Amino acid sequence: MSIPTQQKALLLPSKGADFTLVTIDVPKPEAGEVLVRVEAVGLNSLDYKIQELGFFVSEFPAILGCDASGVVVDIGNGVTDLGIGDKVLLEPNPGYRNAAFQQFTIIKASLTSKIPANISFDEAATLPCCLMTAAIGLYAGFVPHLLRGGASLTPFWAEGGRGKYAGQPIVIFGGATSVGQYAIQLARISGFSPIITTTSLRNAERLKSIGATHVIDRGFSQADIIAKVKEITAKPVHVVYDAVSIPETQNTGYDIIAPGGTLLVVLPAAVDQEKITSDKHFFMVLGSVHVPEYEESAAGLFRVLPELLASGQIKPNVPGYIPGGLSGITEGLEKLKRNEVSAKKLVIRPSETI
Numbered sequence: 001m002s003i004p005t006q007q008k009a010l011l012l013p014s015k016g017a018d019f020t021l022v023t024i025d026v027p028k029p030e031a032g033e034v035l036v037r038v039e040a041v042g043l044n045s046l047d048y049k050i051q052e053l054g055f056f057v058s059e060f061p062a063i064l065g066c067d068a069s070g071v072v073v074d075i076g077n078g079v080t081d082l083g084i085g086d087k088v089l090l091e092p093n094p095g096y097r098n099a100a101f102q103q104f105t106i107i108k109a110s111l112t113s114k115i116p117a118n119i120s121f122d123e124a125a126t127l128p129c130c131l132m133t134a135a136i137g138l139y140a141g142f143v144p145h146l147l148r149g150g151a152s153l154t155p156f157w158a159e160g161g162r163g164k165y166a167g168q169p170i171v172i173f174g175g176a177t178s179v180g181q182y183a184i185q186l187a188r189i190s191g192f193s194p195i196i197t198t199t200s201l202r203n204a205e206r207l208k209s210i211g212a213t214h215v216i217d218r219g220f221s222q223a224d225i226i227a228k229v230k231e232i233t234a235k236p237v238h239v240v241y242d243a244v245s246i247p248e249t250q251n252t253g254y255d256i257i258a259p260g261g262t263l264l265v266v267l268p269a270a271v272d273q274e275k276i277t278s279d280k281h282f283f284m285v286l287g288s289v290h291v292p293e294y295e296e297s298a299a300g301l302f303r304v305l306p307e308l309l310a311s312g313q314i315k316p317n318v319p320g321y322i323p324g325g326l327s328g329i330t331e332g333l334e335k336l337k338r339n340e341v342s343a344k345k346l347v348i349r350p351s352e353t354i
């Protein structure tokens with residue numbers, strides 16, 4: 001395929017502005033990078049939070065979007081593991097050249113994972129950012145200059161990691177979120193049991209099918225959730241992954257973890273100051289493969305992911321297709337804002353942009 005010189009992109013002119021569809025140059029890959037024709041983009045609540053609050057990106061106009069799948073159409077010097085025509089999934093970096101809301105994007109070759117034949121582009125685009133947020137939370141360590149961290153568990157793809165946590169309980173708040181669905185599946189491969197999660201009960205069967213052993217109605221009071229966890233397991237809970245991270249769930253999670261254990265949250269800390277003790281670890285996760293300290297781990301997971309997807313050991317979230325290409329993003333983000341999306345990842349296809 002010949003590569004066009006220009007492409008459509010959805011530009012955010014400034015913090016708080018509306019997105020605008022524009023025509024810009026197709027970027028060129030530098031050494032170690034590949035150019036990907038974006039076939040599907042997953043939408044995240046981060047996208048509208050950046051639009052509204054202007055954080056995470058340092059310059060405007062900006063292009064956003066941190067979940068994509070597509071086809072490699074050009075490679076930079078020194079890229080040996082990927083070739084033109086390879087189908088890949090990637091976690092783009094909101095900013096401009098490396099972001100997802102455009103028809104072509106640039107990524108480091110080592111930060112892609114090949115898509116196996118049983119996975120569609122739409123399904124693949126549900127994975128990168130939320131899978132990495134789950135993985136970084138469970139397996140990465142603390143990065144002092146960012147004040148972000150993880151539980152430092154042995155990754156299941158490292159020697160001795162698979163099944164290492166057999167017989168140890170884990171609690172995952174918000175099992176139906178994309179982050180929660182991937183945290184459940186990673187916890188299962190790491191051996192955790194029981195895997196206890198909170199969700200609307202309509203999603204219970206789906207979550208059990210991917211590894212949750214016990215599902216608690218998210219409508220229960222926080223006290224009832226704590227009581228239910230104690231009924232399910234008498235063992236100390238050393239890892240709680242809060243994929244919801246509103247103040248109630250953070251505080252409940254903190255109450256559940258045993259001394260020495262770790263609470264992982266995905267939004268800014270909201271645990272009541274007066275209950276914080278030095279014997280419980282508590283980290284906000286930053287699920288970006290573009291943090292240099294996380295690159296090696298991300299590449300490790302991306303190397304084993306094709307086999308995990310091909311064999312069904314990791315299942316993508318269910319894609320919720322939105323028509324209109326890049327122009328459908330605004331409607332999708334409005335749905336996310338109104339909390340109208342349950343156990344799905346909204347996806348658009350940039351090639352459908354008119």
Ligand SMILES: NC(=O)c1ccc[n+]([C@@H]2O[C@H](COP(=O)([O-])OP(=O)(O)OC[C@H]3O[C@@H](n4cnc5c(N)ncnc54)[C@H](OP(=O)(O)O)[C@@H]3O)[C@@H](O)[C@H]2O)c1
Binds near residue numbers: 133341
């Ligand atoms: N820190 C980071 O790097 C990072 C990265 C990615 C995402 N995030 C954040 O992580 C959170 C999850 O993102 P996502 O994209 O995975 O979410 P999502 O898929 O859009 O989440 C939607 C789900 O949230 C569930 N939910 C809402 N309130 C709940 C509650 N009180 N208890 C249990 N479940 C609840 C709903 O479950 P039911 O349908 O079962 O009701 C719904 O299915 C967001 O706040 C996002 O901004 C942070």
